[in-house]
Every structure is written in C-alpha cells, then in structure tokens.
Amino acid sequence: MHSHGTDQAAAAEAGGLAVSRDGYTLVPLSAEFTAGHSGELRFRIRDGQGATITRFAIVHDKPLHLIVVRRDLSGYQHLHPTMATDGTWSVPLTLPRPGVWRAYADFTALADDGRQTATTLGVDLVAPGDYRPRALPAPATTTTVDGFTVGYQGDPQPTLTVPLSFRITGPDGARPVLERYLGAYGHLVALREGDLGYLHVHPEAELVDGAVQxxxxxxxxxxxxxxxxxxxxGEVRTAEFTVSVS
Structure with missing residues (x-):
C-alpha cells in the first residue's frame, strides 16, 4: 500500500508533460485511433535500463490510473487498465471526436529494495479528422451533472496548498448518500490549460463537515x-469546473 507524502514542492510541480520522468518511460504500443470507434490502448512502463516494470504500489485502490482527455480539455475519461504478466497494460478506449488526445499514466513503481517512486507520464494519442477545439467554459464554482448540483469552496493560489471542499446536492434538493470511490468519497484530477500539466490532488479519506475535501x-x-x-x-459521475488562478 502507498501513502501520499507532504512535500509541497513536489506537489506543486505539474506532471504528465513527458513520456520519460523519474527514471521511467511510457512506451505506447498503440497510439492512433478512429474517432468514435472502439479501440484498445496498450503500453508498457520501462525503467532506465529498458526493462519492463511489473511491480506497482496500490494507490487509491488501483496499481495504475489512466486519464485521457482531448487537448482542449474536453472528453475526460478515468480508466483502469489491466496488466498482463509480461508488464503490458491494456484497456478498451474510444476517442469520441477527432483531435490530439493526452493520456496520463499515474502510478507508483516499486523497486526491488522497496523504494516507491510516484510519477505521472504522458503521451499523445491521435484520432485523425476535422479537429474543432471547444472553448474552455468560463470559471464557475457550481455545476450540474445528471441532475446533481456540485459546488466547491476554496481559493487556489499559485504555489500554495489550499483546501477545496465539494458539496453535492441531489435532484430532490437533499444531500445524497455518497459512496467510496477509489478509497475515498471522491477523486479529483486537475489539468493546466496550455501544456496540459497534470496535478496531484490529495483527498481526505473521510468527509469534512459533510463535504468531500x-x-x-x-x-x-x-x-x-x-x-x-x-x-x-452505484454509479460514478464526473463534475467539471474551470478555475482561474492569479
């Protein structure tokens, strides 16, 4: 099992900007897809000597989290590939619209001596066709998804670690019963516009005054x-927000 550290400098550094980092390389075995058609993404993680890595710590209930999003930050998907005995990861994947998509492999590698290295590697995937980027929605602190209203409190500041508290209201106006997902009552991914830098966001394991923090x-x-x-x-939903940090 793995526990998040509290190194603020490391937390402030965006990941997923390269296929190689921290001594590990993401090697895609498939990178081109047909928009709107089901495909399969296959890849391996290799170390500095070129050996395929097969040992990973369990983080948020999974050995590896795969995030896929188009470069205009639309079409977010959170997937969990399976690993074969030879270290090849695979997952069904549909890229619904043409364009260049970014895939992030978020994992913690286990060395033979027990050292844990948490990192995020990124690679571009291509769905050829007429790419028409969507404008990023304006910043807002509330949104709706499937009739649920989701709002957050908090004021992100550059280089500072701040709490963000999310409250969810059901279609009937009451607070729904939240279920654990990936070991907590919510999972949050943050991506930076422009270079699509990936930020690690650490959750509280329990609700804080009824909110997911x-x-x-x-x-x-x-x-x-x-x-x-x-x-x-029993259903996972995703609420999306644009946040302006200045």
Whole structure:
C-alpha cells in the first residue's frame, strides 16, 4: 500500500508533460485511433535500463490510473487498465471526436529494495479528422451533472496548498448518500490549460463537515480544469469546473 507524502514542492510541480520522468518511460504500443470507434490502448512502463516494470504500489485502490482527455480539455475519461504478466497494460478506449488526445499514466513503481517512486507520464494519442477545439467554459464554482448540483469552496493560489471542499446536492434538493470511490468519497484530477500539466490532488479519506475535501497545489497562475469523480447509487459521475488562478 502507498501513502501520499507532504512535500509541497513536489506537489506543486505539474506532471504528465513527458513520456520519460523519474527514471521511467511510457512506451505506447498503440497510439492512433478512429474517432468514435472502439479501440484498445496498450503500453508498457520501462525503467532506465529498458526493462519492463511489473511491480506497482496500490494507490487509491488501483496499481495504475489512466486519464485521457482531448487537448482542449474536453472528453475526460478515468480508466483502469489491466496488466498482463509480461508488464503490458491494456484497456478498451474510444476517442469520441477527432483531435490530439493526452493520456496520463499515474502510478507508483516499486523497486526491488522497496523504494516507491510516484510519477505521472504522458503521451499523445491521435484520432485523425476535422479537429474543432471547444472553448474552455468560463470559471464557475457550481455545476450540474445528471441532475446533481456540485459546488466547491476554496481559493487556489499559485504555489500554495489550499483546501477545496465539494458539496453535492441531489435532484430532490437533499444531500445524497455518497459512496467510496477509489478509497475515498471522491477523486479529483486537475489539468493546466496550455501544456496540459497534470496535478496531484490529495483527498481526505473521510468527509469534512459533510463535504468531500481535497488539497490542491497549483504551480503558477493560469486556467485549470478540475474533474471531480463521485459515486452515488452505484454509479460514478464526473463534475467539471474551470478555475482561474492569479
């Protein structure tokens, strides 16, 4: 099992900007897809000597989290590939619209001596066709998804670690019963507009005054897109927000 550290400098550094980092390389075995058609993404993680890595710590209930999003920050998907005995990861993947998409492999590698290295590697995937980027929605602290209203409190500041508290209201106006998803009552991904830098966001394991709370460190000013996964009634939903940090 793995526990998050509290190194603020490391938390403020965006990941997913390269295929190689921290001594590990993401090697895609498939990178081109047909928009709107089901495909499969296959890849391996290799170390500095070129050996395929097969040992990973369990973080948020999974050995590896795969985030896929188009470069205009639309079409977010949070997937969990399976690994074969030879270290090849695979997952069904549909890219619904043409364009260049970014895939992030978020994992913690286990060395033979027990050392844990948490990192995020990124690679571009291509769905050929007429790419028409969507404008990023304006910043807002509330949004709706499937009739649920989701709002957050908190004021992200450059290089500072601040709490973000999310409250969810059901279609009937009452607070729904939240279920644990990936070991907590929510999972939050933050991506930076422009270079699509990936930010680690650490959750509280328990609700805080009825809210789902995370700790976010933004490395600098700019616009960020937040994706909150939460579970109710056995179904996972995603609420999306644009946040302007200055």
């Amino acid at each position: 995370f700790w976010l460190t933004t490395p600098g000013p700019g616009r960020y897109r937040l994706y909150l996964d939460f579970a109710t009634g």
